[in-house]
Amino acid sequence: MSLKRNSLFNLAGLLLPLGLSLLTVPAYIHLIGVDRYGVLAIAWLLLGYFGMFDLGLGRATVHRIAELRDVAAAERRATFHTAVLVNAAIGVVGGILLALGAELFFANGLKVAPALKTELAAAAPLLGLSLPIATLTGVLTGALQGRERFASSNIAGVLSTVLFQGVPLAVAWLWGPNVSVLLLAGMATRLVTLVVLWAVCTREFGWDGRLRFDRAQIAPLLRFGGWITVASLIAPFLTIIDRFAIGAVMGAAAVTFYAIPYQMTQRIVIIPTALTNALFPRLSAMKSLEEAAMLSRESMLILVALMTAPVVLGVLLAGPALSAWLGDAFAARATLPAEILLVAFWFNALALLPFTMLQAGGRPQTVALVLAIELLPYLAALYLGLHHFGLVGCAAAFLLRCALDYALLSFHADRRATPVRPILTGAAMLGLAVGISRVTQPFSGHWLAAAALLLLLVAVETWRIAPARIRTPALERLASLRRPAPSPGQH
Structure with a gap:
């Protein structure tokens, strides 16, 4: 299959x-x-x-x-x-x-x-x-x-x-x-x-x-x-507690200004979810640890290559998109949380792979332990963020948790499956995207120049890290497009 x-x-x-x-x-x-x-x-x-x-x-x-x-x-x-x-x-x-x-x-x-x-x-x-x-x-x-x-x-x-x-x-x-x-x-x-x-x-x-x-x-x-149940007791709590806290402290209306950006940015995990759901039964049936590690490393490179450019573009366009979709007043409150949440879900997307590796390899207890370790630091960060910075603080606390989650899961999974440099480079490019959106007006001259340069760098890095099974067919396809068509008399 x-x-x-x-x-x-x-x-x-x-x-x-x-x-x-x-x-x-x-x-x-x-x-x-x-x-x-x-x-x-x-x-x-x-x-x-x-x-x-x-x-x-x-x-x-x-x-x-x-x-x-x-x-x-x-x-x-x-x-x-x-x-x-x-x-x-x-x-x-x-x-x-x-x-x-x-x-x-x-x-x-x-x-x-x-x-x-x-x-x-x-x-x-x-x-x-x-x-x-x-x-x-x-x-x-x-x-x-x-x-x-x-x-x-x-x-x-x-x-x-x-x-x-x-x-x-x-x-x-x-x-x-x-x-x-x-x-x-x-x-x-x-x-x-x-x-x-x-x-x-x-x-x-x-x-x-x-x-x-x-x-x-x-x-x-x-x-x-x-x-899995132990992890299920903790993971959903870590995922939903921010909106319960907002509802209790700021009211149900404030939940909407956070929940809609959360629900929309969360959708970026559809690519890794599609891949890891297909990988899980395959990895569960594998007997060779080396074979599983190599398959997982290649999958991680594919994820980073596929995920970084769309998320960078999403950060750059979050404000204009929210304004066009739900109005300027909504965008004024929701844009910065949406940008931070996009970066958070990029880390969350990558974390799905070591998460899947550990569970498919018969080590669900390690996943549960990692989630338990994250619980108290996240609650402390959420409390401080909510009370000092409101919705932006909640989003920042979630970003810190997702980054920690990825780091801990990768540490416990097979390290042969973790390409460190491409991930750090991708994170740096996302940080630059947030910076551009904060200091320039969307679609201004400065914004267009900075966004174009950043997207060019992302494209070069994406091509560099893409596995051969992606680059080779792409090059062959490009070569076939450039090859002149045969004349009617040729065979």
């Missing part, structure tokens, strides 16, 4: 939802307002965080089924069925805890208008019902990825996003912007996706009308998934 083809399937499955989000976010803000949008953002963050209650079974299912690639189909089917049954039970327990936690937070931990609190009355139970749907979706997707059926899993993912973005928006337009009704519409769309994934999985693994529980499959799943 082609790693390139699987990566492209993953990339398409991530790019299509991004385009849809760009279209629907302004419509959501227009229809429901910044306060309701901030509340919805926090509600979905709560659901995402409590998704840790799958006990890492989604990732463990990918790893285990990839390991069982060459065994009898019955053993893979037993793994799949066991993961589904265990996950369903755990999802129900997690859903109860989520409903209780969400009700407490909505009542006491979120600054919103009294009328909006009334709309939140039914939100907590709906989030609780949504959790088992979300965790089961993760296991079903993981089962397909373990078999490297990325086309099927991404088609289901695109369907999910289209419904999730479109149906609540239609509900808001037809019946008004009630938060609980919007959450109910979102839950219904996730249920449709779950049914579609189940139909695809039953074709892949076989189905005779009943689920078979195999005790022998529990130990390898939970042993791997247990450390």
Whole structure:
């Protein structure tokens, strides 16, 4: 199965939802307002965080089924069925805890208008019902990825996003912007996706009308998934705590000015996510450490080559893009946080590769340890940044955490997979991009000259570090374009 083809399937499955989000976010803000949008953002963050209650079974299912690639189909089917049954039970327990936690937070931990609190009355139970749907979706997707059926899993993912973005928006337009009704519409769309994934999985693994529980499959799943769970307790907390802190200190409206740049800049990880999702089952099945290290190093060079130029361009154009998209007033508050977040997610994108290497190599405990080490320094930086610099301070704290995350994960992964110089050079170029955007006016003469020079340097560095498997076809293609076409009489 082609790693390139699987990566492209993953990339398409991530790019299509991004385009849809760009279209629907302004419509959501227009229809429901910044306060309701901030509340919805926090509600979905709560659901995402409590998704840790799958006990890492989604990732463990990918790893285990990839390991069982060459065994009898019955053993893979037993793994799949066991993961589904265990996950369903755990999802129900997690859903109860989520409903209780969400009700407490909505009542006491979120600054919103009294009328909006009334709309939140039914939100907590709906989030609780949504959790088992979300965790089961993760296991079903993981089962397909373990078999490297990325086309099927991404088609289901695109369907999910289209419904999730479109149906609540239609509900808001037809019946008004009630938060609980919007959450109910979102839950219904996730249920449709779950049914579609189940139909695809039953074709892949076989189905005779009943689920078979195999005790022998529990130990390898939970042993791997247990450390994934430890990481899952910490990683989502590190990812979402900034917006909870902003909501508690500055109010729900401020969350919108941070959450939208965060959601948009976060999309740059679609390229490494597409690649590492395709790499994970491949690395899990590899027996040679040297072969895995060489594949990972080449993948890292490809990531740096592919990521740096778009992120540099994104930093340079963040202000004008936000002004054109959401207005000058919004851009005035969101541009600098967006620029900082772009640099942060560049580091986060690179960190996905050593993260994947460690987990695929059977070392999920190392990932959990690294995340635990980051926790207290990040909370301290977030507290200081928020209280002294507001949204900009939150973004800067997140940047420091992402850089530390990459450094620690790379240190513990195979160092043969870490090309240090290209990464430091890329980071320096991103710093220059932020500097240009701060000291020049967009599209002024100075801005154009500095941006053109920087992009030229980025292009030269990208070509220099690109692996031969990218440069050679590009040179051959260029040579064929320059070669004169044969005359009609030539053969």
